[in-house]
Amino acid sequence: xxxxxxxxxxxxxxxxxxxxxxxxSLSVSSIGDGKLMVLSDGLGSGVKxxxxxxxxxxxxxxxxxxxxxxxxxxxxxxxxxxxxxxxxIAYSTFTLLKVKEDGRVYxxxxxxxxxxxxKRGYVSKLNYKDKTIGSRKIREAHVHAEAGDWLITVSDxxxxxxxxxxxxxxxxxxxxxxxxxxxxxEDVSAQKVAQILVDQARQLYEDRPGDxxxxxxxxxxxxxxxxxxIGPPVRREDDAEVAKRFLALPGRKIVSGGTTAGILAKFLxxxxxxxxxxxxxxxxxxxxxxGIDLVxxxxxxxxxTLEILQKIKDIDELSGLRDGSSLLAREFLFADCINIxxxxxxxxxxxxxxxxxxxxxxxxxxxxxxxxxxxxxxxVILEIH
Amino acid sequence: MRVxxxxxxxxCHLKGSHEIINYFKDAIKSAGLDNxxxxxxxxxxxxxxxxxxxxxxxxxxxxxxxxxxRAIFQQEILEKI
Ligand code: FES
Numbered sequence: 001x002x003x004x005x006x007x008x009x010x011x012x013x014x015x016x017x018x019x020x021x022x023x024x025s026l027s028v029s030s031i032g033d034g035k036l037m038v039l040s041d042g043l044g045s046g047v048k049x050x051x052x053x054x055x056x057x058x059x060x061x062x063x064x065x066x067x068x069x070x071x072x073x074x075x076x077x078x079x080x081x082x083x084x085x086x087x088x089i090a091y092s093t094f095t096l097l098k099v100k101e102d103g104r105v106y107x108x109x110x111x112x113x114x115x116x117x118x119k120r121g122y123v124s125k126l127n128y129k130d131k132t133i134g135s136r137k138i139r140e141a142h143v144h145a146e147a148g149d150w151l152i153t154v155s156d157x158x159x160x161x162x163x164x165x166x167x168x169x170x171x172x173x174x175x176x177x178x179x180x181x182x183x184x185x186e187d188v189s190a191q192k193v194a195q196i197l198v199d200q201a202r203q204l205y206e207d208r209p210g211d212x213x214x215x216x217x218x219x220x221x222x223x224x225x226x227x228x229x230i231g232p233p234v235r236r237e238d239d240a241e242v243a244k245r246f247l248a249l250p251g252r253k254i255v256s257g258g259t260t261a262g263i264l265a266k267f268l269x270x271x272x273x274x275x276x277x278x279x280x281x282x283x284x285x286x287x288x289x290x291g292i293d294l295v296x297x298x299x300x301x302x303x304x305t306l307e308i309l310q311k312i313k314d315i316d317e318l319s320g321l322r323d324g325s326s327l328l329a330r331e332f333l334f335a336d337c338i339n340i341x342x343x344x345x346x347x348x349x350x351x352x353x354x355x356x357x358x359x360x361x362x363x364x365x366x367x368x369x370x371x372x373x374x375x376x377x378x379x380v381i382l383e384i385h
Numbered sequence: 386m387r388v389x390x391x392x393x394x395x396x397c398h399l400k401g402s403h404e405i406i407n408y409f410k411d412a413i414k415s416a417g418l419d420n421x422x423x424x425x426x427x428x429x430x431x432x433x434x435x436x437x438x439x440x441x442x443x444x445x446x447x448x449x450x451x452x453x454x455r456a457i458f459q460q461e462i463l464e465k466i
Contacts, residue, residue, distance in 0.1 A: 258394040258428025274426030284393040299395045
C-alpha cells in the first residue's frame, strides 16, 4: 500500500489600502477523503466585493461538498449573486481546488490567475481544458499529486503587486513561480508559505496594497500518525496484549504515566530512565525508553498539556521548551491522526483522601484533549481499556 | 559512588519531590560530593501512599518535606561517607 497522504492547508490575505473588509474570500473545508479550497475575488473592493466573494466561496463550497458538478455550481452562482448597481453585472472570480487523499486533484478556474502547481520543487504547467458554461469561460484541469507537491492559488492582487510603483508591470506570474521555488520545502508549513507570499506582496505595494491580495496554499505530504498511551488497562491480564497492539500502531509512540511506561518497559524488556534536567516547578521530568519517542509522567503533565493547548495558537510557540507538557502538546499538534489508548485502572494510591482531587481527573483531561484535537480537524481514535 | 533515586511519579510529585530534588542537588554541591553521590529520578515506585519516596542505594526512605530530606541526607550520606 502506498503511503497515506495528508493535505495541509494555509491561507492569508491583506486588504486594499484604506479598506477594512477584504474583497477576496478564501474557504477551506474537509471533505470526507480530502480538502476543498475555494478562492474568490469579488468585483470592486470593500463591502460589495466582500459580499460577492463570500457568497461565491460559500455557495461553491456547499455545492461541491455535496458532489454537484461544476455546471450546477456556476449556474447557481449566476442566479444567486446580486447585481452591481453601477456595472449591472453580478461578478466574482473563483478558483476551485479539490484534492483527495489518494492524490487526485481537480481544479477549475474562472478569471483568477492560474494556480501554481509545484512538483519536486519546481512549478510545472497544468494541462488545462477550456469549458464554457453560460457566458463564462472556465479552465479545468485534473492532475495527480504526490507527497512533496504543492498547490498555491492567488488573487490578482498578488500578481499586480508593485504595479506602477516598485515594478512596472507588477510582480508577474512567472516571477512568483520562481520565487515559490525558493520558498517551498519539506519542513515549511502551508500557512507559512501563504504568509510569506502575502507579506512579499505587501512590501512590493510599499505597504499600501492597490488591491485585495489573498493566497491559499495546499501542501501534499505524508500523513503524520501518533500513538498515545496513558493509564494501565483495567484488567491487568490485558497488559501485554494492549502493549503489543499499541506498539504495532503507526507513527510516533508517546506514553504518559509511570505505571503505563512500566507496562511497556516490561513488555519490551527495557529500562525507563528519568531525565531530571527536564523538570520544572510544575511539571515532573520526562523519561526515556528505547523504542518510545516520548515518555512523561501522567496526570500532572497531561493536565498541564490541556492548559497549553487551550492557550497557544501555533506549534512554533513551543519551540525550545523541553518540559514534558510542552513536548506532549507538540506531539499532539504535530500529528494529523492520533490513536489514544486510555487505560482506566485506578491507582489505589490516588484514592488516598489526602491527595487533591485533581489526581482523579486524568481521564477527563484526556477526553478534553481528544475533543480539542478533533475541533482542530485532526483524526482522533480514542480506545478505552 | 552512592546513588540517591527520587520518585517523580504523580503522587510523589504532589508531595514535593520537586523541592526535594532541588534540595539534594544543592546539598550534594555544597558538601562537595559531586563525584561521590549521584542523583537520579524514577517514575512510580509503587509506594505512592507512603509519601515522597526515595532510594539511597537500595534502601527506601520517605520524605514528606525538605526538612525530612535534610535529616536523611545528614544521617545516610554525610555521616556515612
Ligand atoms: S508516585 Fe512515587 S511511589 Fe508512586
